[in-house]
Amino acid sequence: MDAGRSSQPSPTKNRTSVERKSERELVVTRTINAPPRIVFEAWTKAELFQRWWVPKSFGLTLLSCELDVRVGGVYRLVFRHPATSEPMAFHGRYLEVTPPSRLVWTNEEAGGNGQITTVTFEERADKTLLVMHDLYPSKEALEEGSGSTGGMDETFNQLDELLAALGASLARP
Amino acid sequence: MVQYIGTHLDTSFAALSDVTRRGVLEQLGRADASITDLAEKFCMTLTGMKKHVGVLEQAGLVTTEKVGRVRTCKLGLRRLEEEAMWIERYRQLWDARFDELDKVVEDLKRKERVDGRRKK
Numbered sequence: 001m002d003a004g005r006s007s008q009p010s011p012t013k014n015r016t017s018v019e020r021k022s023e024r025e026l027v028v029t030r031t032i033n034a035p036p037r038i039v040f041e042a043w044t045k046a047e048l049f050q051r052w053w054v055p056k057s058f059g060l061t062l063l064s065c066e067l068d069v070r071v072g073g074v075y076r077l078v079f080r081h082p083a084t085s086e087p088m089a090f091h092g093r094y095l096e097v098t099p100p101s102r103l104v105w106t107n108e109e110a111g112g113n114g115q116i117t118t119v120t121f122e123e124r125a126d127k128t129l130l131v132m133h134d135l136y137p138s139k140e141a142l143e144e145g146s147g148s149t150g151g152m153d154e155t156f157n158q159l160d161e162l163l164a165a166l167g168a169s170l171a172r173p
Numbered sequence: 174m175v176q177y178i179g180t181h182l183d184t185s186f187a188a189l190s191d192v193t194r195r196g197v198l199e200q201l202g203r204a205d206a207s208i209t210d211l212a213e214k215f216c217m218t219l220t221g222m223k224k225h226v227g228v229l230e231q232a233g234l235v236t237t238e239k240v241g242r243v244r245t246c247k248l249g250l251r252r253l254e255e256e257a258m259w260i261e262r263y264r265q266l267w268d269a270r271f272d273e274l275d276k277v278v279e280d281l282k283r284k285e286r287v288d289g290r291r292k293k
Binding site: 014030041 | 260261263264266267268269270271273274275276277278279281282285
């Protein structure tokens with residue numbers, strides 16, 4: 001972005017970073033320009049959550065979104081993807097709910113192969129440092145779950161399919 | 174990123190420009206093999222085959238592992254490049270999601286300010 005040539009004031013955008021911490025762990029980090037109390041609300045109220053969790057670029061339509069945010073409560077999201085005829089459901093249970101600093105949930109649509117997701121909301125001078133940590137049961141589960149699998153004969157054409165699958169696998173909270 | 178992929182393709186194409194090396198890849202696509210096996214199949218000296226395998230290994234097309242006295246060759250997965258690509262793609266998807274979260278959060282902040290003024 002060249003601010004000098006832009007006539008529109010563009011708000012500063014925070015950087016999203018992704019790190020593979022180990023064979024079984026993926027960590028996504030981002031600063032949000034609001035205190036944790038507000039960011040936590042956007043993650044835990046279904047009517048707010050569904051406004052941002054599925055950006056248009058994912059190519060998915062959210063059919064329903066139920067979040068019962070309490071320890072042992074279940075969530076269930078149902079999507080439609082143009083590539084599949086049947087809607088896809090993503091579901092799991094909240095293991096920890098500590099407003100406004102921490103959420104932990106399971107991802108159970110893949111049977112026992114789903115990751116445990118931990119999100120922490122850390123206060124940083126009126127902003128929130130968001131850290132999303134996914135722990136998979138195995139290296140293979142991580143690579144399947146996040147769409148990284150691909151071998152020697154993976155061509156750039158196939159990459160598009162991979163990315164579509166990746167978009168689908170991201171469709172869980 | 175584009176440049177990175179481009180450099181990688183150059184190395185791959187250079188590695189694939191040789192008929193023996195293409196044959197070795199085809200062979201390894203069927204089964205892993207030792208350098209000695211490959212040298213015999215392609216009627217080559219051990220040193221000659223080592224050179225070819227070295228070029229393929231540098232391009233990330235083949236990996237080798239030495240167990241005892243035998244060096245076994247198998248098709249490489251170009252793991253690092255692939256991983257860099259899917260991590261970048263994963264990052265972009267999350268970035269799109271967080272951009273939407275920013276909007277929701279701005280709405281909530283605006284609402285709080287309005288509510289705060291009303292209370293005064």
